[in-house]
Amino acid sequence: MAPQPLTAAGVRAARRLSRGFFQRDPITVARALLGKLLIRRDGRILIAGRIVEDEAYLGQEDPAAHAHAGLTARNFVLFGPPGHAYVYFIYGNHYCLNVSCQPEGQAGCVLFRAMEPVFGLAAMSRTRGLVYSPSLPPSQLRAISSGPGRMCEALGITRLRDNNKDLTSRESDLWLADDGFCPEDIVTTPRIGITKAAERPLRFFVRGNPFVSGKRIA
DNA sequence: TTATAGATTGCCT
């Protein structure tokens, strides 16, 4: 299945999500974020993807969450105001993007795991070191942004550039937006790639969407 | 000060 592309006008018309959207518990926010657009503006270049997979990480009571250790120099964004980007470097190679949830002082976030590229596919592919053509097979289109590290690379997300950025600010070059799209069916599974609290059903994805990471399920 | 595991990916057999 090929991605469902948007026009530049379609991307610009989408309404930016406000702080109140993120000022809720991570499970509610994670579910609500599926189908929303993640948009980057790089000068005159616009890049956008539709969120199709994410995971909720709770506060200090969640052993798998970075907030579990309490407030540190690395995770301070999680304890700050909602709607801010928490970016960390993992395995010496990749960045992962989260958005902070809950009122200020309360930790919690959503990890973005995969998006369906909808605008700027050539630019994303270039950043990913891939060669783009509209007629690529699904397996190669998936490689653009299915996976937390791949998504970040496609959007040019780094810790230096984006950590602690307010994604709800009008000036931000990275934001989330609602274009009215609503996923029909959401699947819930355990989170991926963790060992602690690995049984908790806190991963969510759009059923049947080919850009969800990992093996094809449901 | 040194060791190790980690919210991953891509290349190898």
Next chain:
DNA sequence: GGCAATCTATAAT
């Protein structure tokens, strides 16, 4: 399917 790459936070000397 297996495993190396390669940085950082945190635990262990």
